[in-house]
Amino acid sequence: MESIAHLKWRYAVKKFDSKRLLPNEKVEGLKHAFNLTATSYGLQPIKMVVLQNKEIQKKLVSYSYGQRQVGNASHVLVICIEKKIDTAFIKQYFNLVKEVRRTDEAILKPFEDTLVQDFGKKETEEIKIWATNQAYLALGNLLSYCALEEIDSCPMEGFVPGDYDKILGLEKMGLTSVLVLPVGYRSQNDPFSKMEKVRKNIEESIIEIFD
Template sequence: MNSIESLQWRYAVKKFDENKSLTETQINTLKEAFNLTATSYGLQPIKMVVIQNKEIQQQLVEFSWNQPQVAQASHVLVLCVPKEYTVKDVEIYFSLVKDIRNTPDEILNPFKEMLTNSIASKTQEELSIWNRNQAYIALGNLMTVAANERIDSCPMEGFVPEKYDEVLELDKYGLTSVLVLPVGFRAEDDYMKDLKKVRKKTENMIIDL
């Protein structure tokens, strides 16, 4: 199937088949897709927790507005951002650029200085909002890649981040949860499975200039 057919196939799964699990190849594809997601300036201020533990998944249902997909899914992907983002993160990024591309300092330094000053001038609240926006980009990318791979998903904003952080012990990583994406395979008796997709007409959504 092509990309449009894959997006037509995709929907927010309401019931996963608990007897089906992603293969190691499939979950590795999603991990690589996350890592290859575009982010602002390529800084990658996001991380992903991959859960394949039914006990933890069941524990998280209570903190997911009781959405059962969290327990049913093969895996649960939790997108996170750092609680604190600093110029040190920019320095780490530019060290990586230099290691991989061997770019001379005279080329890197002006860009590095600009980014360093930009980060230093922002409050942690501003940086948190910026980083959270990157998590949404990653979520969209993961959903599209999953659809192309015929992996079902259900994006979730409806959860209690503080409780997720507590259960997953994200404090020790300096992270906080932002978005949740259970992934797996739709159940045959999911009532949403065969419903027509509801979308406005394309011409009502697009402005051609």
């Protein structure tokens, strides 16, 4: 139940302590938590920008609908998706599998061919939606990690991806931003830190099916 206590401690921070920075080991932990996220087929069509630059952060506030958490947070994590998921991208994944697991190509080839064929039939928008779903998996993983490590955070969908992409140079990397997660430490003056969580009763949100 200790993990549940940590999840209860977590909330969407409205005001960060701008003078407190996360130590390097916490930031490294966030990187690993992101990279260890489960993704569909294991393809990892996502990348994460770790931003710790107050000048750029404050510039991004204007493209975050005035949400000051972006400017005041210790770091801002920007979860991005790959714009191009093609045969080369898929083959790169299977080459990594062979390198890491020493799996024989004859075993992997049928699955590889199936994915290449399947993604070849998908429309661009369909692939974008699929990749964005993987970004949400990463966000959930990061939020849980933050709670366990007592890193404060504020998940955000409210921002202008096109402007983020330009400012962070994501377009040149073939990426587009889909989610933002400012992280750091809550301000003692954030009134939301003292508020009770508002959630449905367990009986209302859980359906149990037994033999």
